[in-house]
Amino acid sequence: MEFVLIAIAILVVALIAGVGLLVNRGRRTTRLDSDAARGTTLTRPPIAPDPTSGATAADRYTGPPTPAAPTGTEPTSPVDLPAEPEPGLVFDTPPPSAGRLIRLRSRLARSQSSLGRGLLTVLAREKLTEDDWEEVEETLLAADVGVAATTQIVNRLRTQSLVLATASGLQLRDLVVRELTAVLGPDLDRTLHTSRHDGRPAVVLVVGVNGAGKTTTVGKIARVLVGDGKSVLLGAADTFRAAAADQLETWGERVGVLTVRGREGGDPASVAFEAVRTGTEAEVDAVLVDTAGRLHTKSGLMDELGKVKRVVEKHGPVDEVLLVLDATTGQNGVVQARVFTEAVEVTGVVLTKLDGTAKGGIVVAVQRELGIPVKLIGLGEGPDDLAPFEPEAFAEALVGNA
Ligand SMILES: Nc1nc2c(ncn2[C@@H]2O[C@H](COP(=O)(O)OP(=O)(O)OP(=O)(O)O)[C@@H](O)[C@H]2O)c(=O)[nH]1
Numbered sequence: 001m002e003f004v005l006i007a008i009a010i011l012v013v014a015l016i017a018g019v020g021l022l023v024n025r026g027r028r029t030t031r032l033d034s035d036a037a038r039g040t041t042l043t044r045p046p047i048a049p050d051p052t053s054g055a056t057a058a059d060r061y062t063g064p065p066t067p068a069a070p071t072g073t074e075p076t077s078p079v080d081l082p083a084e085p086e087p088g089l090v091f092d093t094p095p096p097s098a099g100r101l102i103r104l105r106s107r108l109a110r111s112q113s114s115l116g117r118g119l120l121t122v123l124a125r126e127k128l129t130e131d132d133w134e135e136v137e138e139t140l141l142a143a144d145v146g147v148a149a150t151t152q153i154v155n156r157l158r159t160q161s162l163v164l165a166t167a168s169g170l171q172l173r174d175l176v177v178r179e180l181t182a183v184l185g186p187d188l189d190r191t192l193h194t195s196r197h198d199g200r201p202a203v204v205l206v207v208g209v210n211g212a213g214k215t216t217t218v219g220k221i222a223r224v225l226v227g228d229g230k231s232v233l234l235g236a237a238d239t240f241r242a243a244a245a246d247q248l249e250t251w252g253e254r255v256g257v258l259t260v261r262g263r264e265g266g267d268p269a270s271v272a273f274e275a276v277r278t279g280t281e282a283e284v285d286a287v288l289v290d291t292a293g294r295l296h297t298k299s300g301l302m303d304e305l306g307k308v309k310r311v312v313e314k315h316g317p318v319d320e321v322l323l324v325l326d327a328t329t330g331q332n333g334v335v336q337a338r339v340f341t342e343a344v345e346v347t348g349v350v351l352t353k354l355d356g357t358a359k360g361g362i363v364v365a366v367q368r369e370l371g372i373p374v375k376l377i378g379l380g381e382g383p384d385d386l387a388p389f390e391p392e393a394f395a396e397a398l399v400g401n402a
Pocket residue numbers: 208209210211212213214215216217238241244292293294352353354355356377378379380381385
């Protein structure tokens with residue numbers, strides 16, 4: 001009887017070990033060296049062993065493949081070994097970011113039909129009455145453009161009533177595109193600071209409320225940068241939710257970039273610090289740090305965010321603090337944003353889920369009320385559904401074809 005019990009116990013242990021090995025296949029998480037924050041680990045993408053030495057390629061891996069440097073210039077990263085995926089595994093090669101808004105413009109269909117089409121339908125009427133102008137105003141307000149910008153657009157269109165009366169469909173469309181572009185802040189600086197400078201990587205901190213799309217956005221930005229030929233390292237400073245770190249590692253592994261993560265419930269500032277330290281040693285172009293979602297109404301959590309930034313700044317200034325806002329939350333996003341800007345100096349907004357709303361005008365309200373440029377927009381759940389924000393292309397997409 002005893003033998004049977006012992007045999008069963010051995011079988012169970014062997015089974016658990018086998019399942020563990022299968023689950024972890026392809027994921028290499030190693031503890032960082034002794035001066036790393038307690039419990040912080042580094043996940044390397046799965047890559048093939050180097051047959052010429054005892055060490056595996058993973059041991060020597062320092063970043064994703066570096067694109068060929070133009071002749072006469074030095075490569076920016078010390079990568080001496082192109083990362084080769086394990087046999088059967090291939091890193092994704094994301095498309096470059098240029099022109100994405102135009103390619104993804106159909107995702108704005110809901111805003112296009114209610115805002116763009118709505119405006120054109122009213123303005124095309126033969127003689128515009130007071131009721132018609134009220135309808136124009138309501139259309140803009142319903143799309144969350146905001147009161148100030150709505151007044152500006154209506155006033156400018158009214159002064160052009162004579163032009164409107166004789167305009168062709170195409171001229172009318174161009175006029176509406178022009179007026180929408182004007183309120184979208186065409187002159188704001190939307191540069192995403194993700195290039196190495198002063199011998200260190202650019203550091204990007206991503207913040208926002210729960211479920212806004214932060215982790216997804218960090219993953220998408222990593223793909224944009226890899227697609228544009230840059231080397232990246234990810235920091236999973238969302239220690240609140242282990243699944244968020246897993247999610248980020250998966251994004252990283254798909255394009256061959258490293259992820260630094262911490263223990264669940266650990267200190268997010270330590271993880272962020274370690275991520276920047278590791279990225280600096282690996283000489284990557286940019287370190288992207290994901291933070292936990294936090295309610296703007298919880299002052300303790302907002303203080304924690306301030307601490308994460310201060311600790312990271314021990315390495316040097318943070319280059320970008322991107323606030324991720326869910327476009328479907330409408331004007332509430334503006335309220336959230338105001339509180340976040342009090343805790344950390346936000347340098348740009350990423351407006352996600354614009355594909356799922358008819359309120360594309362929220363871009364205008366966010367920028368005007370906060371004075372912070374929208375730098376990127378999320379247009380879907382797909383890995384490459386993130387586009388740099390371009391006012392004119394956005395206005396064109398909202399209005400559609402005449
Ligand atoms: N339709 C659409 N969905 C999006 C977009 N961006 C993110 N999502 C989805 O939004 C959900 C939440 O995204 P996460 O990235 O997990 O959000 P988070 O802010 O990191 O969440 P917490 O860590 O809980 O705070 C996911 O289902 C994403 O696929 C977008 O641009 N469009």
